[in-house]
Amino acid sequence: MKSLADLAAIREKMKAQVGLRREHENFISVVVGMGTCGIAAGARDVLAAFVEEAAKEDLGKVIVTQSGCIGLCACEPVVEVTIPGQEKVTYVNVTAEKAREIMERHIRGGEAVTAYMADAANN
Amino acid sequence: MKQLSEYILDIAENSIRANADRVDIALRESADGRFVEMCVTDNGRGMSDEECLLAGNVRFTTKDGDGGFGLLALKAATEQSGGSFFVKSELGIGTEVRASFMRELCPPVGDIADTLMALLASEAETRIVFRHKRGSCDSVDFDSNLAKAALGGELLSHPKALLIIRDHIKELYGSDYSELFQKG
Numbered sequence: 661m662k663s664l665a666d667l668a669a670i671r672e673k674m675k676a677q678v679g680l681r682r683e684h685e686n687f688i689s690v691v692v693g694m695g696t697c698g699i700a701a702g703a704r705d706v707l708a709a710f711v712e713e714a715a716k717e718d719l720g721k722v723i724v725t726q727s728g729c730i731g732l733c734a735c736e737p738v739v740e741v742t743i744p745g746q747e748k749v750t751y752v753n754v755t756a757e758k759a760r761e762i763m764e765r766h767i768r769g770g771e772a773v774t775a776y777m778a779d780a781a782n783n
Numbered sequence: 784m785k786q787l788s789e790y791i792l793d794i795a796e797n798s799i800r801a802n803a804d805r806v807d808i809a810l811r812e813s814a815d816g817r818f819v820e821m822c823v824t825d826n827g828r829g830m831s832d833e834e835c836l837l838a839g840n841v842r843f844t845t846k847d848g849d850g851g852f853g854l855l856a857l858k859a860a861t862e863q864s865g866g867s868f869f870v871k872s873e874l875g876i877g878t879e880v881r882a883s884f885m886r887e888l889c890p891p892v893g894d895i896a897d898t899l900m901a902l903l904a905s906e907a908e909t910r911i912v913f914r915h916k917r918g919s920c921d922s923v924d925f926d927s928n929l930a931k932a933a934l935g936g937e938l939l940s941h942p943k944a945l946l947i948i949r950d951h952i953k954e955l956y957g958s959d960y961s962e963l964f965q966k967g
Contacts, residue, residue, distance in 0.1 A: 666947045667933035694901060696853040699793050700784050704894075704901050708949075711904065714942035724942055725904050728800050 670719075686744055688722045688767055690714065692754075693738040695729025701736035702755065709756035710739070713763040722767060732778065741766060750778040784856065786893025787821060787884070793853045794823045794880050795902055799909050801827030803877065806902070806909055810892065811916035813883070818866060819892075820883040830872040838870045857882050864888035896952035900945050903927055908939060925952060 692698070692707040707726055714722035730738045735752035741762065742748045749772045751762060758776055766772050784790055791808055798806040803825035811820050830838060838854050857880070858868040865885040872878040884890070895913070902911050913925040930948055931939050938944065 665933065667930055667944055668935070670941070670943055670947070671933070671935045671937050692904075694792070694796055696793050696796075696856065699789050699796075700856075704789065704792060704897050707901050707904060708897050711900065711942045711945050711949075715946045717942075719941065719943065722942065723938075723940065724945075725906055725940060726796075726901055728796065 687720055688744070689740075689742040690722060690724045690767075691730075691740040691742075692724070692726045693728070693730040693732075693736060694726035695733070695736075697729055697733035698736040698738065703737040705756045706737045706739065706754050706759050709759035710763065713760055713767075735778070738778075741772075743767070743770075751776045752778050784860075785890060787819070787890050788893040788895045788898040790857050790860065790882070790890075791821055791823065791895070792898040792901055794821075794857060795825075795898075795911070797853060797880075798823060798825035798827050798878070799902070799905055799907050801825060801829070801878065802907075803827035803909055806911050808911065808913045809916065810895070810914075811921075812886070817886055818883045819886055819889045820881060822879065822881045824877065824879045826877040829874045829876050829878055831874045835870060835872045838872070854880070860884070860890065864890075895956065896949045899925060899952055900949040903930075903948065904940050904945055906940070924955060 690710050692703055692710065694703050694707070703726070707724065710724045714724050730740070730750075732738045732750075732752060737754045739751045739754045739759070739762070740748055741751065749766070751758070751773070754762070754776065758773075762773050762776065784793070787810075791810075795806050795808060805826050807824045809822040809824075811822070812818065813820065854870070861868045861882045861884060865888060866883040869881040870878065899911060899913060902909070911925070911927040912923060914921065914923045927939060930944070934944060
């Protein structure tokens with residue numbers, strides 16, 4: 661059974677992986693917009709999908725956080741993916757399914773999913 | 784929004800954006816069992832009396848950029864369901880938002896575990912305390928400080944940690960918390 665005691669086990673793993681902590685700024689960042697507009701459009705499910713996928717990766721590789729409204733209310737849920745050394749990519753109208761695809765193709769495969777990007781949606 | 788837990792997420796998000804370092808979330812039923820109430824209390828920046836009067840009006844916001852729909856949506860939902868809506872706030876002290884719904888017209892509570900996980904997935908690392916009250920039962924069901932203590936100061940917002948917390952809460956309630964408020 662999973663319990664809060666399992667968190668202590670994670671702590672031990674984290675201690676063993678010095679250099680992967682957030683302070684080192686060397687992680688892939690996924691930020692999900694969680695303003696009213698985002699939540700109403702399903703951002704909570706999108707965040708859950710990213711967290712589930714990110715948890716499969718090595719500790720410290722991918723960090724999923726949320727922010728307030730990113731300012732693209734008409735195309736929520738909005739997600740920003742930043743891979744160190746690369747330009748930030750903004751995805752729009754994201755669903756849990758698209759989130760898994762973005763994890764697979766962009767974060768694991770290294771190639772942004774252009775069809776879901778903000779620029780593609782505007783054209 | 785379709786679930787009460789989504790409204791809770793939205794209102795508690797306001798607390799995080801208002802720089803609260805602690806947010807208390809409560810879900811309870813009224814003594815006579817006719818109403819379900821959600822309550823979000825924070826120690827964030829708070830609002831002045833003037834701002835508080837405007838809270839829940841169209842496009843009123845204390846945040847930068849777009850906004851001003853969250854409280855409005857909650858207020859409208861409570862009014863449509865024969866409930867009530869209440870905001871109390873003091874500048875520099877914090878804000879309390881209470882919304883009640885007539886049980887029969889209350890949106891399903893939905894996935895409270897996903898809501899708590901989304902709140903914890905934040906750079907702010909705000910302390911989140913969740914409690915429920917039903918009849919004589921009043922218990923704190925989750926306190927992120929306890930989870931943080933288990934992690935010994937490591938990141939609570941790490942995906943693996945978030946999933947363990949979510950599964951822990953899901954085990955307490957199943958995926959739909961509304962069972963807790965079913966009669967009998």
